[in-house]
Structures are given as structure tokens and as C-alpha cells.
Amino acid sequence: MITRRSVLVGGAGMLALGSMGRAAFGAESGKKYEIVMCAKQEGISWFDDMRKGVEQFAADFGANAYQIAPESGDPAKQAQMVESLIAKHVDAILVVPNDPQSIKPILEKARKAGIIVISHEAQSLAGVSNYDVEAFKNEDFGALMFENLAKAMGGEGKYAGIVGALTMETHMQWFKAGLEYAKKNYPKLEFVLSEPLEDNNDEKTALDKVNETLKKYPDLKGFFGCSVSGSSMAALAVEKLRRKDIKVVGLGLPSINGVYLEEGYQAEAQCWRPADAGYAAAYVAYKALKGEPIEAGIDLKRPGYEKVTIENGVVYGNATLVLTKDNYGDYGF
Amino acid sequence: MNDGYNKSSTHGVSWRWLLPARLDEEGLGQSVLYAMIAGVLALIFLSLGTAFFNPTNLVSVLQQTPEFALLSLAMGLSMVSGGIDLSIIAVANLAGIFAARLMTSEAVLAALGQDVAIGLACLVALAVGVCAGLLNGIVIVRFGIPPLLTTLGSMMVFAGLGTGLTGGAGITGMPAAYVDAVSSNVFGLIPASFCLVLVIFVGVSFFVNNSVFGKSLFLYGENKVAALFGGLRLESTILISYTICGALASLAGLVMLARFNSMKVGFGDSFQLEAILVAVLAGMDPDGGRGRLLNILPTVLLLQCVENAFTIASLSPFAKKMIWGALLLAFMALNFFFRRMVVRHLTALAVKRQKAPLGAEGSPLGG
Numbered sequence: 001m002i003t004r005r006s007v008l009v010g011g012a013g014m015l016a017l018g019s020m021g022r023a024a025f026g027a028e029s030g031k032k033y034e035i036v037m038c039a040k041q042e043g044i045s046w047f048d049d050m051r052k053g054v055e056q057f058a059a060d061f062g063a064n065a066y067q068i069a070p071e072s073g074d075p076a077k078q079a080q081m082v083e084s085l086i087a088k089h090v091d092a093i094l095v096v097p098n099d100p101q102s103i104k105p106i107l108e109k110a111r112k113a114g115i116i117v118i119s120h121e122a123q124s125l126a127g128v129s130n131y132d133v134e135a136f137k138n139e140d141f142g143a144l145m146f147e148n149l150a151k152a153m154g155g156e157g158k159y160a161g162i163v164g165a166l167t168m169e170t171h172m173q174w175f176k177a178g179l180e181y182a183k184k185n186y187p188k189l190e191f192v193l194s195e196p197l198e199d200n201n202d203e204k205t206a207l208d209k210v211n212e213t214l215k216k217y218p219d220l221k222g223f224f225g226c227s228v229s230g231s232s233m234a235a236l237a238v239e240k241l242r243r244k245d246i247k248v249v250g251l252g253l254p255s256i257n258g259v260y261l262e263e264g265y266q267a268e269a270q271c272w273r274p275a276d277a278g279y280a281a282a283y284v285a286y287k288a289l290k291g292e293p294i295e296a297g298i299d300l301k302r303p304g305y306e307k308v309t310i311e312n313g314v315v316y317g318n319a320t321l322v323l324t325k326d327n328y329g330d331y332g333f
Numbered sequence: 334m335n336d337g338y339n340k341s342s343t344h345g346v347s348w349r350w351l352l353p354a355r356l357d358e359e360g361l362g363q364s365v366l367y368a369m370i371a372g373v374l375a376l377i378f379l380s381l382g383t384a385f386f387n388p389t390n391l392v393s394v395l396q397q398t399p400e401f402a403l404l405s406l407a408m409g410l411s412m413v414s415g416g417i418d419l420s421i422i423a424v425a426n427l428a429g430i431f432a433a434r435l436m437t438s439e440a441v442l443a444a445l446g447q448d449v450a451i452g453l454a455c456l457v458a459l460a461v462g463v464c465a466g467l468l469n470g471i472v473i474v475r476f477g478i479p480p481l482l483t484t485l486g487s488m489m490v491f492a493g494l495g496t497g498l499t500g501g502a503g504i505t506g507m508p509a510a511y512v513d514a515v516s517s518n519v520f521g522l523i524p525a526s527f528c529l530v531l532v533i534f535v536g537v538s539f540f541v542n543n544s545v546f547g548k549s550l551f552l553y554g555e556n557k558v559a560a561l562f563g564g565l566r567l568e569s570t571i572l573i574s575y576t577i578c579g580a581l582a583s584l585a586g587l588v589m590l591a592r593f594n595s596m597k598v599g600f601g602d603s604f605q606l607e608a609i610l611v612a613v614l615a616g617m618d619p620d621g622g623r624g625r626l627l628n629i630l631p632t633v634l635l636l637q638c639v640e641n642a643f644t645i646a647s648l649s650p651f652a653k654k655m656i657w658g659a660l661l662l663a664f665m666a667l668n669f670f671f672r673r674m675v676v677r678h679l680t681a682l683a684v685k686r687q688k689a690p691l692g693a694e695g696s697p698l699g700g
Contacts, residue, residue, distance in 0.1 A: 074599070075599075076602075079593060080397045084390075087390040088384065088645045099595070101593075102503065102505075102593035104505075
């Protein structure tokens with residue numbers, strides 16, 4: 001019987017303490033907008049850099065902005081986290097979805113609850129989210145990639161390339177726009193394959209396919225990679241052969257492709273800065289919360305986002321980051 | 334409450350009032366579990382107060398639980414016989430993919446009408462789960478391959494099959510009727526999917542506790558040799574248990590399909606390890622033969638509450654990992670500590686009882 005009584009007394013004590021704690025908490029938190037970024041995954045350098053951008057935004061605007069993410073890149077876990085944010089009734093949710101389709105119903109729920117939703121890297125969610133924020137137009141990114149390839153190759157020669165998979169929408173957009181651009185502006189360039197290779201974002205697959213292609217076309221002069229694994233493995237293959245005359249360009253990260261840029265086995269790598277994308281997304285949410293107009297030409301206060309364009313609910317920056325031997329060291333992602 | 338044991342403890346050591354009324358290992362594990370739940374909830378209350386304990390958030394916790402709860406139940410059930418089922422996520426994905434294919438197929442919808450098509454899709458998904466579970470069971474029983482290896486292999490087979498069927502892409506755009514039905518609320522408050530989970534938990538645990546199948550399963554887990562010599566129908570018992578696991582997994586797949594309005598190989602991968610964790614925390618003995626399936630439900634809810642509280646408190650990932658780990662260790666340590674205490678106590682009691690007829694007086698614990 002002592003047990004029950006002590007449990008009761010203890011419980012009552014807890015209740016009292018708890019309400020006191022709440023009172024203290026409540027007093028200190030003023031009216032700050034709570035803007036939460038739910039990234040794809042915890043503990044990878046890309047999203048660590050994005051967190052810096054979100055925190056910078058919080059410091060600049062005095063908003064309560066922060067980033068969370070699931071431990072693994074599991075879409076189901078990410079959906080749960082967003083659901084908790086809805087229950088908490090934060091002011092705005094920023095999301096970089098692992099799987100845009102599966103998070104759609106949850107984001108619709110958030111909108112219904114009156115929460116501002118901004119997505120990134122998910123153009124298919126435009127219309128579901130208030131706005132989707134993209135660093136650039138995919139067509140421009142692809143054209144730039146092929147422009148840099150053509151320049152590195154001196155405007156002529158045979159080239160091949162690799163994408164993550166033929167079903168990956170963004171990669172294919174880059175490839176198609178780039179190919180078109182190259183055909184128009186550099187007629188002496190020749191794409192030797194009918195379709196790009198696929199690496200499924202896997203290093204081993206990429207390396208094998210690049211090696212096969214280099215054997216099959218010994219006179220190859222250029223190679224593009226729409227995936228990080230593709231461009232870095234192409235550079236590695238070229239390094240193994242000691243053939244600096246084969247020019248490699250493509251999507252790349254300072255932490256992964258830096259070493260090839262440094263040694264000259266990759267001509268250039270391009271990407272976008274996650275910190276800036278996070279900052280810009282948070283700023284769009286902030287503007288929406290304050291009721292400020294979001295229209296073409298507004299300045300999101302980050303390099304490349306000074307004059308954004310807006311089409312069908314997608315906010316485009318012009319924030320392609322071209323990495324070369326000289327600047328890759330400036331970035332920590 | 335006042336059985337012989339508690340009476341005899343009146344002249345014992347003072348800590349005995351700490352012990353629960355039912356002093357077997359299982360009852361103790363259960364008490365530790367509920368004490369832990371109360372403790373954690375109190376901690377959450379102290380630190381978050383009404384930010385956590387408000388109706389919206391509590392309903393949200395219930396909404397997030399169903400698929401996780403079903404998967405944990407499947408995992409727990411496989412542990413009763415001392416086995417494990419690593420293929421549950423893959424089965425859930427595969428069943429969901431079959432259902433998604435049927436529900437989104439124009440031909441099926443046109444031929445059968447939406448309601449029938451949805452019903453058929455659910456049945457097919459269940460059938461996929463049952464077949465997958467049967468397959469696991471047959472391999473385990475017929476070829477004597479340990480469940481760990483069998484289900485590891487079948488996990489890859491099912492995941493591969495799912496990838497082959499979809500090309501690795503997600504299937505989306507389920508009929509609104511299906512999504513709404515699963516995500517609707519009973520009495521406008523409790524999620525329907527959670528009610529389903531409740532019914533299934535009670536049903537499965539009642540079946541396991543009150544059938545020859547269940548008794549055989551526990552006996553097999555406790556002592557395989559004895560069960561064999563006891564003349565139990567072990568083969569069918571194991572087969573049935575893995576079949577139920579498969580069916581539960583496919584139900585989880587159906588719930589996920591509705592919640593995310595899409596299905597893809599790899600959805601819910603992170604539930605795999607967490608389901609094992611939940612089962613062990615709930616007191617299911619990985620060596621088999623011990624534990625109560627019904628305890629899994631509060632444990633799942635506890636974990637979901639903690640997870641939800643972490644998100645609400647916007648803890649840094651480092652703090653999160655640390656608190657998780659600490660909670661786990663504390664729980665295991667408490668369980669171990671109490672268990673040892675009981676074993677000692679029971680031993681002492683037995684010694685005393687043996688001595689009593691010989692006329693020995695006084696407490697064997699030394700007062």
C-alpha cells in the first residue's frame with residue numbers, strides 16, 4: 001500500500017513541478033517565427049553545410065530557425081518527423097524530401113493546418129508546398145556543364161557520359177539540355193553513345209562502366225558525369241590511365257572531387273551550395289509568414305539568389321557553383 | 334496480492350516493498366517496463382509540458398504508430414520461438430507494391446469498380462504476406478536453416494523482387510477512398526489505423542495465449558528438446574508463427590501505403606532495428622519462450638513518444654543519440670538488476686522452505 005500512496009504523491013509532485021517548469025518556459029519564449037528545416041539525413045557533410053545556412057538565417061533575422069533530419073535517409077522516418085512538426089504547430093516547415101511522392105500527403109496535411117511549407121530539390125511538389133526553392137533551372141545547369149566540357153576539350157572530339165539512372169528526372173534534364181546546347185554551339189563535338197551510361201549512384205558500377213567505355217573508345221576526349229559517383233569515378237579512371245587529355249566535368253562536391261580538381265584529372269565540377277539553399281528557403285518562408293510579396297526579382301540575400309525568377313510555384317536562383325582547382329578549398333561540404 | 338510469498342516477506346529485508354505483487358521474472362520485467370514508461374513520460378512532461386501533452390500531439394503520436402507497432406509485433410512473435418524475422422520490412426514493401434499496382438491499374442479499376450479493386454488489392458497484399466511468411470517457415474522447418482540466416486536471405490529475395498517489379502521507382506496515386514479510409518478517425522479523434530492495431534494486438538495475443546499453437550510455441554522457445562520429446566507438433570507451430578509474421582508485415586505495408594500514398598522498396602527500412610529493440614524492451618526474450626506480446630504496444634507508444642518529444646524539443650542529433658543510448662542502457666541495467674534480485678530472493682526462500690520442516694528458525698537472508 002505504501003507503494004500506491006508514494007506513487008500518487010510522487011505523481012502529484014511531478015504535476016506541480018511540471019506546471020511550474022512550463023510557466024518559466026512560457027515566459028522566456030517571445031513571439032518568434034519557428035521555421036524548421038527537415039533535411040534528408042543526419043550526419044552527412046551536405047546537410048551539415050545546409051544547417052549552417054539555416055542557423056545563419058536564424059541569427060540574421062532573429063527567427064527560431066533550425067534543422068532536423070532522420071538518422072537514415074528513410075522516407076518513412078522523415079514523414080514521421082514532419083508529422084510531429086505539424087502537431088507542434090510550427091510556423092513554417094522547410095523540407096528536402098527523400099521521396100517527394102511519399103511525403104506529399106503529409107505536406108498537404110501541414111498546409112491544411114495553416115503551416116507554410118517550402119520544399120527544396122522537389123519541383124514535383126510545387127503546388128503542394130507554398131513554394132519550391134531551386135538553386136537553378138536544370139536546363140541552365142546542364143547547358144553550363146556541357147559548355148565547360150566543350151571548352152575543356154577545345155571545342156571538338158568524342159565524348160561520353162554517365163547519369164545516375166535513365167529514370168532520374170533531374171539528371172536526364174541536365175543531360176538533354178546539355179546535349180542540345182552542345183549540338184547547337186559545338187558541332188564538332190560527338191556524343192558516341194546513344195544513351196548515357198547508368199551508375200545507380202554507386203561508385204563501383206560507375207568505375208566499371210567508365211573503364212569499359214574508355215577501352216571501347218580509345219580516342220575519347222571528354223567525359224561528363226551527372227552523378228557525383230559518375231564524375232569522381234571517371235576522374236579516378238583517367239588518373240589510373242594517366243591521361244590528362246581526357247577531360248572530365250560534372251556534378252561534384254568539394255570533399256569528394258577536390259582531390260581530382262587539385263591534380264588536374266577533373267577540369268571542373270559544379271554543384272550548388274547547400275547552406276545558401278537552406279538560407280534562401282528559410283527566407284522565402286519568412287517572407288510568406290510576414291505576408292510580404294514573393295515575386296520575380298526579390299532578393300534572398302545569398303550569392304546567386306539576388307534576383308530570383310518564379311515559374312509555376314518554383315523559385316529559381318541562379319546559384320550554380322562552379323568548382324575549380326582554385327576555389328574548392330573554400331567550401332566544407 | 335497477499336499470497337504466501339508476500340506474507341513471508343514481512344520479516345524480511347526492507348526493500349521488498351519495491352517488488353511487484355507477482356514475483357516471477359516476467360511480472361517483474363513488466364513492472365520495470367511500466368515504471369520506465371511512467372518515468373519517461375514524467376520526464377517528458379517536466380521538460381515539455383503542454384507542448385507535448387496536448388490533444389493534437391497525442392493524436393499525432395497515435396497516427397504515427399500503426400505500421401511500427403505491427404512490425405514490432407511481428408518481430409516479437411518471431412522471438413517467442415527463439416527465432417527472428419529480418420524480412421518483415423521487405424515483405425511489407427512487397428505486399429504494398431502488389432496492392433499499389435492493383436489499386437492504380439486502370440484496367441483493374443475499370444473492370445471491378447473502385448471499391449472491389451481496393452478490397453482485392455488488400456486481399457492480394459495479405460496473400461503475399463502469408464506466402465512470404467510460409468516460405469520463411471518452410472525453409473526454417475524443412476531445411477533446418479537458422480531463422481536469422483533464412484530471413485536474411487529471404488529479405489534480399491523479397492526486396493529484389495520488389496525492385497524488379499517497380500524498377501526501383503515508387504508507385505503513387507492511390508485511390509482517395511483507400512487513403513481516406515485508413516487515415517480516418519473513429520469518433521473524430523482516434524485514428525482508425527490505430528484501432529485496427531489495437532484489435533490485432535488483442536486478437537493475436539489472445540490467440541497465442543489461449544491456443545495449443547501458442548503454448549507449443551512458447552514451450553518450443555523455452556526448451557526445444559523438451560518440446561520435441563513432449564510430442565508437440567513443432568513443424569506446423571513454427572510454420573504458423575512465421576506465417577502470422579508475414580501477414581502482420583503485409584498489414585504494415587498496407588498502412589504505410591495509405592499513409593504515404595505511395596510505395597517503394599526501402600520504405601521503413603529504419604524500423605527494422607527499432608522493431609527488434611522494441612521487442613526486447615517489451616520483455617520478449619530473444620532466446621525464446623518468454624515475454625508477453627501485449628507489452629509490445631505500450632513499448633512502441635513509448636518509443637514513439639520519445640521520438641516525437643525529441644522532434645518537439647528540437648534536440649541536436651548528438652544529444653538525441655546520447656539520450657537514446659542512455660535510456661536503453663538504463664532500461665537493460667534495471668531489468669538485469671531486478672531480475673538478479675528476484676532470483677536471489679527466490680533461492681533464499683526455497684532454502685528456507687526446505688529447512689523449515691527440520692525445525693530451523695530465522696530468516697536465511699540473515700535478518
